[in-house]
Amino acid sequence: xxxxxxxxxxxxxxxxxxxxxxxxxxxxxxxxxxxxxxxxxxxxxxxxxxxxxxxxxxxxxxxxxxxxxxxxxxxxxxxxxxxxxxxxxxxxxxxxxxxxxxxxxxxxxxxxxxxxxxxxxxxxxxxxxxxxxxxxxxxxxxxxxxxxxxxxxxxxxxxxxxxxxxxxxxxxxxxxxxxxxxxxxxxxxxxxxxxxxxxxxxxxxxxxxxxxxxxxxxxxxxxxxxxxxxxxxxxxxxxxxxxxxxxxxxxxxxxxxxxxxxxxxxxxxxxxxxxxxxxxxxxxxxxxxxxxxxxxxxxxxxxxxxxxxxxxxxxxxxxxxxxxxxxxxxxxxxxxxxxxxxxxxxxxxxxxxxx
Amino acid sequence: xxxxxxxxxxxxxxxxxxxxxxxxxxxxxxxxxxxxxxxxxxxxxxxxxxxxxxxxxxxxxxxxxxxxxxxxxxxxxxxxxxxxxxxxxxxxxxxxxxxxxxxxxxxxxxxxxxxxxxxxxxxxxxxxxxxxxxxxxxxxxxxxxxxxxxxxxxxxxxxxxxxxxxxxxxxxxxxxxxxxxxxxxxxxxxxxxxxxxxxxxxxxxxxxxxxxxxxxxxxxxxxxxxxxxxxxxxxxxxxxxxxxxxxxxxxxxxxxxxxxxxxxxxxxxxxxxxxxxxxxxxxxxxxxxxxxxxxxxxxxxxxxxxxxxxxxxxxxxxxxxxxxxxxxxxxxxxxxxxxxxxxxxxxxxxxxxxxxxxxxxxxxxxxxxxxxxxxxxxxxxxxxxxxxxxxxxxxxxxxxxxxxxxxxxxxxxxxxxxxxxxxxxxxxxxxxxxxxxxxxxxxxxxxxxxxxxxxxxxxxxxxxxxxxxxxxxxxxxxxxxxxxxxxxxxxxxxxxxxxxxxxxxxxxxxxxxxxxxxxxxxxxxxxxxxxxxxxxxxxxxxxxxxxxxxxxxx
Numbered sequence: 001x002x003x004x005x006x007x008x009x010x011x012x013x014x015x016x017x018x019x020x021x022x023x024x025x026x027x028x029x030x031x032x033x034x035x036x037x038x039x040x041x042x043x044x045x046x047x048x049x050x051x052x053x054x055x056x057x058x059x060x061x062x063x064x065x066x067x068x069x070x071x072x073x074x075x076x077x078x079x080x081x082x083x084x085x086x087x088x089x090x091x092x093x094x095x096x097x098x099x100x101x102x103x104x105x106x107x108x109x110x111x112x113x114x115x116x117x118x119x120x121x122x123x124x125x126x127x128x129x130x131x132x133x134x135x136x137x138x139x140x141x142x143x144x145x146x147x148x149x150x151x152x153x154x155x156x157x158x159x160x161x162x163x164x165x166x167x168x169x170x171x172x173x174x175x176x177x178x179x180x181x182x183x184x185x186x187x188x189x190x191x192x193x194x195x196x197x198x199x200x201x202x203x204x205x206x207x208x209x210x211x212x213x214x215x216x217x218x219x220x221x222x223x224x225x226x227x228x229x230x231x232x233x234x235x236x237x238x239x240x241x242x243x244x245x246x247x248x249x250x251x252x253x254x255x256x257x258x259x260x261x262x263x264x265x266x267x268x269x270x271x272x273x274x275x276x277x278x279x280x281x282x283x284x285x286x287x288x289x290x291x292x293x294x295x296x297x298x299x300x301x302x303x304x305x306x307x308x309x310x311x312x313x314x315x316x317x318x319x320x321x322x323x324x325x326x327x328x329x330x331x332x333x334x335x336x337x338x339x340x341x342x343x344x345x346x347x348x349x350x351x352x353x354x355x
Numbered sequence: 356x357x358x359x360x361x362x363x364x365x366x367x368x369x370x371x372x373x374x375x376x377x378x379x380x381x382x383x384x385x386x387x388x389x390x391x392x393x394x395x396x397x398x399x400x401x402x403x404x405x406x407x408x409x410x411x412x413x414x415x416x417x418x419x420x421x422x423x424x425x426x427x428x429x430x431x432x433x434x435x436x437x438x439x440x441x442x443x444x445x446x447x448x449x450x451x452x453x454x455x456x457x458x459x460x461x462x463x464x465x466x467x468x469x470x471x472x473x474x475x476x477x478x479x480x481x482x483x484x485x486x487x488x489x490x491x492x493x494x495x496x497x498x499x500x501x502x503x504x505x506x507x508x509x510x511x512x513x514x515x516x517x518x519x520x521x522x523x524x525x526x527x528x529x530x531x532x533x534x535x536x537x538x539x540x541x542x543x544x545x546x547x548x549x550x551x552x553x554x555x556x557x558x559x560x561x562x563x564x565x566x567x568x569x570x571x572x573x574x575x576x577x578x579x580x581x582x583x584x585x586x587x588x589x590x591x592x593x594x595x596x597x598x599x600x601x602x603x604x605x606x607x608x609x610x611x612x613x614x615x616x617x618x619x620x621x622x623x624x625x626x627x628x629x630x631x632x633x634x635x636x637x638x639x640x641x642x643x644x645x646x647x648x649x650x651x652x653x654x655x656x657x658x659x660x661x662x663x664x665x666x667x668x669x670x671x672x673x674x675x676x677x678x679x680x681x682x683x684x685x686x687x688x689x690x691x692x693x694x695x696x697x698x699x700x701x702x703x704x705x706x707x708x709x710x711x712x713x714x715x716x717x718x719x720x721x722x723x724x725x726x727x728x729x730x731x732x733x734x735x736x737x738x739x740x741x742x743x744x745x746x747x748x749x750x751x752x753x754x755x756x757x758x759x760x761x762x763x764x765x766x767x768x769x770x771x772x773x774x775x776x777x778x779x780x781x782x783x784x785x786x787x788x789x790x791x792x793x794x795x796x797x798x799x800x801x802x803x804x805x806x807x808x809x810x811x812x813x814x815x816x817x818x819x820x821x822x823x824x825x826x827x828x829x830x831x832x833x834x835x836x837x838x839x840x841x842x843x844x845x846x847x848x849x850x851x852x853x854x855x856x857x858x859x860x861x862x863x864x865x866x867x868x869x870x871x872x873x874x875x876x877x878x879x880x881x882x883x884x885x886x887x888x889x890x891x892x893x894x895x896x897x898x899x900x901x902x903x904x905x906x907x908x909x
Contacts, residue, residue, distance in 0.1 A: 043861060049872045050864070069861035072872065076584045077857040080747055081777070084754025088761060088774050090861070104587050175571055177581050213490045213571030214460075215875070225466040226480070246880060252466075343586035350398040355573055 040066045042286040045082060047075030047096040048273060052307055059302075060293045066286045075101040082110050082278060092281035093290060095137075097273050098179050100186075102134040103339025111276040116288045122295045122313050127272060129336055134276035136335070137294050138309035141328060142184055142269045144259040145231045145238065147223050159188070159261045159269070162230060163203030171204065172219040172228040175212040176349035179342075180234060184269045185349060186341035190333045191266050194348065201352035212355055217241060224252045239308025239321040260328040267329040272312070362821060366704035369697055370730035373789050376748025377736060381600070383593030391582075391591045399573060403595075407561060407574045407602070410496060414560040415553040417500035421648050422507025423549050427537065428645055430515040433630045434638035440645045442901050447652030448505040448843075449893030451850040453565025454870065454886045456489075456498045457879050458656040460569070463489045490570040499560050501652035506559075507552030509839065510801065512904055514548035515541065517805075547613065551797050554610045558603060558739035558793070564853065565871070575599045576741040589747070596744040603739040607732050657890060663883035679885070683865040684892060686780070686855075687848040690787040691841040697788060698795035698840060699833075701731060702803050703825055710811050731796060738793035742786070742853035749786045749858065753777040778860055786854040791847050795840040802836025803829070838903050842896035849893050866892065 046053055050072045057068045071078070075096050082089055082105070094111075096102045105111055111133040114120075120132060127136035144162070146153060155161070162171055174181065188197045209228035216233035220241060223231045241253035260268050275294070277287045293299060300311035305319040425444055429437070447455075463469050463486075470486055473479070488494065518541060526536040542549075564576045575595060583592035633641060737745055753776035764770050776782045806829065814824045830837070852867045859865070866889045873882035 049875075051872065071859060071861050071863075072868075073856040073859075074584065074743075074853075076587070077743060077746065077853075080589065081750055081857060084750045085774060085777050086754060086758055088757055088771075088777075090774065090778060175568075177568065177577060177585060179584070182585055210488075211491075211571050214569065221466045227465050343588065346581065346585035347394055347398075350394065355571060 040064075040286065041069060042066050042283050042290060043069045043090045043092050044071070044290075045078040045091045045094045046070060046072045047078055047094070047098075047101055048072070053095060055306070056294065056299055056302060057290075059299075060290055063293070064286075064289060066289070068290070076104070079105050079108065079110065083108055087280045089278060089280055090282075091278050092283045093275055093277055093287040095273070095275045096134075098183055098271050098339075099136075099274065099335040100179060100183055100339040100342040102129070102274050102276060103336050104342075105276060106133045106336075107340075110279055112279045112281070114277055114288065114291060116292060118292050119288070119295060124312075126332065127274075127312050127335070129276075134274050135291065136272035136274040136312045138273045138300075138303045138307070138312055139270050139330070140273070140309050141235050141330065142180055142232060142271070143235060143325075143328070144261050145220060145223060145233055145256050146259060147226075147229060148255055148257045151229050153257060153259045156230070156259050156261065157263075158265070159232075160200055161261075162207065162232075163200050164207075167207045167230060169207065169209050170229040171207045172209050172222045172231040173204075173212060174215055174219060174233075176346060176354040178215075180216070180271065181232075181349070181354075182342050182345045183271050183338055184232075185345035186338045187269050187331055187333045189341050189345060189348065190337055191331070194344070198348050198352060201349060201354060205353045220256055221252055224255050235310075235322065235325055236308040238325070239319065242321045242324075258325045260326065262331075263329050267331040270310075270330045272335060273309070362700065362704040362707055366701045367730060369700065370734055373697075373737070373785070373792065374730075374733050376745060376752050376785070376789060377600070377733070377740075379748045379751050380593045380740075380744060381597050383590045384597055386590060387594065388588070388591060391586070391588060392594075395578075395582075395591075395595075399578065402573045403575050403578045406492060406567075406572055407576075407599075409492060410499070410567070410572070410574060411557040411560045411602075411606075413496040414499045414503060415557040417496065418504045418507045418556040419549055419553045421500065421504040422552055423511045423542070423545070425504070425645055425648065426508050426511035426515050426545075427541065428641055430512060431630055432633050432638075432641055434633045434641045436642045436646075440642065440649070441905055442898070443649040443653070444508060444645065445505050445897045445901050445904075446649060446657075446894065447502045448846055448900075449890045449897050450502050450653060450656060451565070451852075451867070451870075451886075451889060452499055452502050452559075452563055453569065453852075453874070454660075454889070455502055455652070455656050456495070456566040456569055457874050457882070457886075458659050459489050459494075459498060461879055462655075462659060463487070492570075492572050495563075495566050495570045495572050498566055499556070499563065501648065503556035503559055504648060504652070506555040507549055509843075509900070509904065510548040510552040510797075511545055513801075514545035518544055548801065550610050550613050551801065554606060555738070555794065555797060557606060558735075561599065561603065561739045562741050564741050564743070575602075579741060579744060593744070593747070596740060599740065600736055603736055604732070606739075607735055611732070657887070660883045660887045660890070663880045664887050666880075676884075676888075679864045679866055679869055680888060680892065682863055683849055683867070683889070686783070686865060687845045689780070690784055690791070690848040691845040693784055694788050694792050694795050694844045695799075695837055695841045697792055698799045699825075699830075699837065701734065701792075701796060702799040703821075703829060705731065706803050706811070706829075707821055710808070710815070713808070731800075734789075734796060735793040737789035738791065740790070742790055742851055742855075743857065745786050745789050746854040746857040749782050749789070749854075750777070753782045753785070778858075780860065783855065783858040783860075786858055787848055787851065790851065790854065791844045794843045794847060798836045798840035798843070799833065802833045806832050835903060835906075839900055842900045842903075845896045846893045849889055 044057070050070065054070070057070065060066065061068055075098070078094065079101065082091055082094065085091070094105060096105070106129055114132045114135060119135060123135045127139070128134065144156060144159070161167075176182065176185075185197060185201065188200070209222070214222075216237040217240075219228075219231040219233050220238060222228055235258065238253055238256060238258070241249050244250050244253070262268060275291060277284060277291075281287055295313060297313070297316055300313055300316045303309045304311050304316055304322060308319055308321055310318070310322065429441060429444070461467055465486075473484070473486070477484075522540050522544070523536065526540055531539065561574075562576065564580060567574045568577050568580070575598070579592045579595045579599070582588050582595055757774050757777050760775060761771050761773070764772055776785075810828060810832075811824065814828055819827075850867055852871050855865055856868055856871070859868070866885045869885035870882045870889060873879075873885070
């Protein structure tokens with residue numbers, strides 16, 4: 001019995017009491033997180049799915065011997081969790097699937113500056129927060145896609161062409177609840193102002209082939225099924241479909257072409273996935289070494305070849321699928337500002353009737 | 356009567372703990388952002404309200420129709436395949452709504468096999484024919500009816516099987532036809548049970564996020580997610596949740612009302628109904644009628660998932676997969692035990708309080724103690740809230756608790772225990788309790804109502820204490836309800852997703868998390884294996900439940 005010593009005056013010691021308190025608290029409340037800076041660990045909250053990062057984390061563990069503990073979930077929910085845990089949080093690193101979430105975590109004061117020269121040298125300033133509180137790990141582009149043969153890709157120069165009357169009931173795009181559309185519209189607000197973006201969004205909604213439903217892959221499938229002629233989707237979905245184990249999926253993807261819009265002007269919309277070290281990280285060194293690891297050429301190549309995302313550092317080989325889509329000019333907007341405009345973008349889409 | 360006070364105290368404090376996270380959500384009402392609300396009211400609010408109402412009411416009605424006709428036929432007739440059907444009918448319970456939605460989309464969508472075949476057969480092009488769009492409000496309604504009807508069925512079946520055969524004889528003497536008997540006697544008697552089941556189905560429908568989000572239907576729950584995730588406005592999201600809560604309160608009040616004037620106790624002396632043997636065409640028709648919901652709610656989607664898993668599943672990592680199954684199973688088991696104990700305490704406290712008031716004041720049967728029954732109603736609210744809303748309440752609360760405990764131990768003993776509730780199974784189990792205690796309560800309540808008061812009076816007159824009475828009389832008499840309560844909660848936890856996702860500890864995956872991560876990335880085919888595992892693990896309790904039900908009506 002742990003409590004017994006309490007009643008023997010001679011045996012009363014602070015440590016015993018501590019132990020008793022600890023046992024009582026931990027035991028009775030069914031806790032199972034005693035992850036207090038045990039040697040060589042790293043605790044990660046990830047808004048990206050396990051399948052998309054676990055292989056890389058495993059490689060990191062193999063290389064360094066640092067055990068990586070992982071919780072995946074919805075980005076915002078994990079941010080709330082981090083917030084409510086405050087200074088006691090076990091999390092050392094957060095990984096998020098978009099700039100908006102990273103910005104939000106930073107605005108809430110949950111992150112600290114990444115003080116690693118290697119990291120700063122590898123990640124261009126445009127792909128990090130001003131104070132390097134978060135950095136991008138990969139880039140994803142959101143171009144227009146079309147059914148080969150159904151449309152002449154030369155017809156379309158710009159995202160704004162999708163609002164044209166001639167594409168009435170021909171556009172497939174997913175719901176405005178999705179972060180990719182939110183950040184795309186946010187970038188448009190930054191580039192061309194709210195008024196013009198709202199007009200465009202209204203025109204676009206009138207051209208919808210159906211009420212937005214499903215995800216990006218779904219829009220690509222609808223294209224091939226003839227439900228619409230043009231779709232907007234992230235490239236890595238198409239890439240993933242092209243090397244799917246399912247024959248039918250591959251066939252669908254092969255019929256789809258990519259149009260890079262706004263190449264003579266602002267460039268195609270891109271977003272990033274990225275990471276930041278938490279303010280109260282207890283394994284800061286390990287967190288930094290994971291970031292360095294993820295920025296190594298090999299890891300970046302893994303992203304480019306397996307996940308079909310664009311590497312954030314230059315000189316990394318792309319997958320054949322990515323190469324087949326061609327090179328492109330990307331938007332140059334301030335990712336932090338874009339993240340801040342997320343809510344405005346959603347309200348704008350509400351007004352345009354984009355569900 | 357000390358035990359009664361003690362019981363009431365326990366019951367109220369459990370309620371307090373479980374209600375606190377909801378209060379945190381409700382506190383948001385004190386700081387209303389007028390700009391946000393004028394935006395919501397001008398654009399999407401009306402849509403949220405109408406869609407949610409249509410969804411909940413239609414799912415409720417649909418479940419009532421299907422659940423009660425199935426229950427009536429199964430109790431009153433014996434026909435070809437009756438035994439097999441009694442096992443099959445509950446199976447859709449093991450199927451999460453979002454999984455069935457994904458599966459039917461795969462089957463019935465424009466790109467799916469059904470429409471493609473039709474197009475090929477009749478050489479049609481897009482736009483040349485009409486086909487029902489699964490991914491619509493009506494689709495969501497049908498998906499949910501298909502998996503939620505068992506809630507009505509379970510309760511209605513028990514209610515019908517307890518109806519005494521003397522009722523039927525009286526009806527026959529009064530020259531009522533079968534239909535008249537059903538309409539005028541059988542259904543009204545079973546009404547409380549049916550409505551309770553329907554209210555569970557409706558609450559599930561309101562809380563659902565996965566299905567409506569995938570189908571592109573704007574409801575309260577998608578609205579809550581949009582406001583929180585899209586606009587980063589957690590206050591606004593909490594306010595929307597509170598509005599949703601009010602909807603549910605109204606629903607619960609209506610349900611309670613309808614139960615109020617229907618408190619009949621049945622004694623075991625009544626003669627049980629004897630089922631009619633039916634053969635020939637009529638038997639086949641009955642069999643088909645009962646088969647239909649199972650076919651669409653289970654057989655078809657299950658087969659599709661099976662085909663996908665067999666053809667494409669990546670069978671690389673069995674030990675890891677087994678781990679996930681084990682996690683899901685233990686978590687669901689722990690949750691079920693805790694929640695059923697809570698429900699038992701709350702219902703028993705209410706009963707004891709009632710007894711006390713009756714013996715002291717001689718009040719009528721209809722009187723129900725305000726405090727306990729109010730706490731019961733508030734506890735029921737959690738069922739209709741999207742899991743993520745509850746998760747946030749629990750997060751904030753457990754974070755606050757942990758910070759303060761640490762502050763205390765720091766000042767007193769110069770020691771920091773770190774996180775205790777947050778990030779452990781504790782927070783997750785609290786969240787489950789809030790979300791699912793209502794399911795268990797419905798069962799213990801209806802169970803308690805079936806035990807006549809005179810049993811208590813007899814026990815009390817023998818100087819039995821409240822605890823002995825609970826142990827020796829109520830628990831044995833309630834065993835059926837307790838088992839079905841724990842099984843239902845077990846299945847529900849197994850399927851639960853959003854709260855698990857946010858609150859789980861490090862490196863802790865469940866089947867639902869696995870299935871969802873893959874399915875949300877539209878890798879439905881890869882998701883088929885975890886999805887079918889949820890269904891298979893869920894089948895165990897469903898089979899036990901069926902045995903329980905069969906025993907009752909045997």
